[in-house]
Amino acid sequence: MASRAQDDSSAGYQPLFKSFATDAIHVGSEPEQWNSRAVVPLISLSTTFKQHEPGKHAGFEYSRSGNPTRNCLERAVAALDGAQYCLALASGLAATLTITHLFKAGDGILCMNDVYGGTNRYFRKIAAEVGFDVSFADLSKIEEIKAALKPNTKMVWIETPTNPTMKIVDIQGCADIVHEHNKDIIVVVDNTFMSAYFQRPLALGADICMYSATKYMNGHSDVVMGLISLNRDDLYERLKFLQNALGAVPSPFDCYMCNRGLKTLHLRMKQHFKNAMAAAQFLEADPRVDRVIFPGLPSHPQHELTKRQCTGCPGMITFYIKGKLEHASTFLSNLKLFALAESLGGYESLAEHPACMTHASVSEDERRELGISDTLVRLSVGLEDEEDIIADLDQALAAARMEMK
Known part of the structure; x- marks a missing residue:
């Protein structure tokens, strides 16, 4: 059994995954794989590798199809996800594109309606235009899942927590319904917000777990990368082919950097959770704030589901500030420790305005339906001192309050 020191933030969640920190540090980093017995994985910048004889190589032939440094990262992530396989891609959207290439024009894609703006844009403006039958539904509601499934549905795309309104999808419940409808439908979970430390979608019935590793998995805002984890041999072979054939692979240096980030993932996520809980409690008690959405708060409508499904919560908070657009703008412009910037999951605290920034490509009507209003603010709470974050x-x-007077 994994041990954990209980505090107010961690009480009631699922047990931590066994040997997570040990696997993060050691799997894929074994010194024995190198002639030099290097403790830190090497950065292999070579684009090509000498073969024993024509058509017979020693595991690597060309760095698009495979690279020793990338292999180290993929092995480590697979271990952290409880997966057999992992594939690294050039970005989160490259991972989305690669997964979608498993299917053909005319196939149905059912996507959570509240997702990252780039995912929404890709499915609506690219996948749909090349012939995919793309539909959206609130997959946090069982009745909507059942109603939205079609005879041609081939993939269901879940994001949980959702971006930016922090809805929680019951992964096991959704996967059970989908696979009962058709066992061949591929259930994909975008696990970017939770990271491998707080949630394992494959253990909950998902067929594929994917990440924008740019966020928590790397954790230092210095790498753009995507990851795909899975257990099925047939899907792995197809995705491995697509990884090579499409060619959207990360550089060896980026793989090294992301692998280095994994070594502290467990430490970072614990502190993100602690700091975010403190910030969420502060905001919820503040009369200048209309509403706070953070799965770690008992007030979150799916707080109990979060505790049944996850080992904790990330540093993501969404809240509605009292007032209008100008008050949200004043708030964001006056932050000093939080940087006004897109992205999330780094050690530094970030703040953004989804309606104008990450979800600007989503139509105004759709934003209104999803609750992405002009007063909605998204925070990525970093690793700074708790008191400084709240201050x-x-x-x-x-x-912003002065703006109201």
Whole structure:
């Protein structure tokens, strides 16, 4: 049994995954794989590898199809996801594109309606235009899942928590319904927000777990990358072919950097959770805030589901500031510790305005339906001192309050 020191933030969640930190540090980093017995995986920049004889190589032939440094990363991520396989791609959207290439024009794709703006844009403006039958539904509601499945549905795309309104999808419940409808439908979970430390979708019935590793998995805002984890041999062979054939692979240096980030994932996620809980509690008690959405708060409508499904919560908070667009803008412009920037999951705290930034490509009507209003603010709470995080939020709220007078 994995041990954990209980505190207010961690109480009631699923047990931590056994040997997570040990696997993060050692799997894929074994010194014995190198002639030099290097403790830290080497960065193999070679694009090509000498063969024993024509058509017979020693495991690698060309760096698009496979690279020693990328192999180290893929092995480590597979272990952390409880998976047999992992494939690294050049970005989260490259992973999305690669997965979608498993299917053909005319096939149905059912996607969670509240997803990352780039995912929404890809499915609506690219996949749909080349012939995929793309539909969206609130997959956090069982009745909507059942109603949205079609005879031609081939893939169901879940994002949980959703971006930016932090809805939680019951992965096991959704996967059971989908596979009962048709066992051949591929259930994909975008696990970017939770990371491998807080959630294992494959253990909950998903066929594929994917990430924008740019976020928590790397954790340092210095790598753009995507990851795909899975257990099925047939899907792996097809995706491995697509990884090579499409060619959207990360550089060896980026693989090295992401692998290095994994070594502290367990430490970072614990602190993200602790800091985010403190910030969420502060915001929820503040009269200058209309509503806070954070799965770690008992007020979150799916708080109990979160505890049944996850080992904790990431540093993502969404809240509605009182007032109008100008008050949200004043708040964001006056933050000093939080940087006004897109992305999330780095060690530094970030704040953004989804309606104008990450979800600007989503139509105004759709944003309104999803609750992405002009007063919605998304925070990625970093690893700074808790008191400094709260002080920055407080002074920026005070500046926005002055705007109301």
